[in-house]
Amino acid sequence: MYPVYLLEDDLQQQAIYQQIIANTIMINEFGMTLKCAASDTETLLAAIKDQQRGLFFLDMEIEDNRQAGLEVATKIRQMMPFAQIVFITTHEELTLLTLERKIAPLDYILKDQSMAEIKRQLIDDLLLAEKQNEAAAYHRENLFSWQITSL
Template identity: 70%
Template sequence: MFPVYLLEDNEQQQATYQQIIENTIMINEYAMTLVCATANPAALLRTVENQQKGLFFLDMEIGANCQAGLELALTIRQRIPFAQIVFVTTHEELAFLTLERKIAPLDYILKDQALSQIKQQMIDDILLAEKQNEAAAYHEKDLFSYKIGPRFFSLPLAEIICLYTTKDNPGHVNLLATNRQVDFLGNLNALAERYPMFFRCDKSYLVNLTNVADYDSKSRQLEFVDGSQTKVSFRKSRELVLRLKQYQSKG
């Protein structure tokens, strides 16, 4: 789950912002969760241990310290270089400091505008964070990413056994992995280009050669580590034998 954090010392505003965040996540079925809603910067920091990503909605002024959120953002940026930070504040004059200190916030929401405008900005920021997180995951090394409806999923490439299509479910790709089996909207040709480490054993199958258990070149029957099997096209059989020998020599 992609973590979201909220720092706000006004109890009523904290409850309102928390509801906006949670409702947006629920309505869009995003793989996100509000990890922390607090008025205490130190308490928030304790919840980000070992995190490498996150969306942070930070009030600039906490108690008598009008730069508490700014100071917290600096610490977050040091710990999580790609954190997405949004300031929610009455202090428009401090916006320049976020540039001066190279915090690079995702957004700067002013509290003195109508609640409907604040709500829309927060919703837009959550949607943008989701899109950016999705784009990053697609390019993450050693991860396979796919979408089912509005939700985004990823798993290690090493867990994938094969990807295949069937005539009775056009426009969908079936994913068989060591710990899951799902189907999603997709195109096998596009996946073959995006993940060249997989082998196209016929027009309907992309296979992960690291999860091949056995290949009978006479019957052209390919068996995977989970016991499932598929047929290899005559045209691809010779290439497959060579590729498997290469994998064995590397091992």
């Protein structure tokens, strides 16, 4: 199962995002699972220990740290070069920092939109991640390697 992670410190928003993610995975029968929904960075980082891949929905501001999500994304990118990262934030002005730090997010969802629009973007990101994950699995299965040994 492809792991999905959520970092959101507003528990009401976290519950809404969790429901959207879980319902989308269930309805579409994706090979994904919501592995962790955390409200602090330490819990999320502990949950991804020893993981090689994943889809991350990260709030940019956690508690009073406006760049906590960005800092976590930097650590995730170092641990998992091919992780898929989506920021969900009110801080549009931090978009450029994601490029400067070479995080390469899959998406950047702004919270000042309607909940219907946020839901649509979350679903679109899950669909895209599933397609990319299937394509990567197909390529891994079709790789052939061989080695010549001397006699």
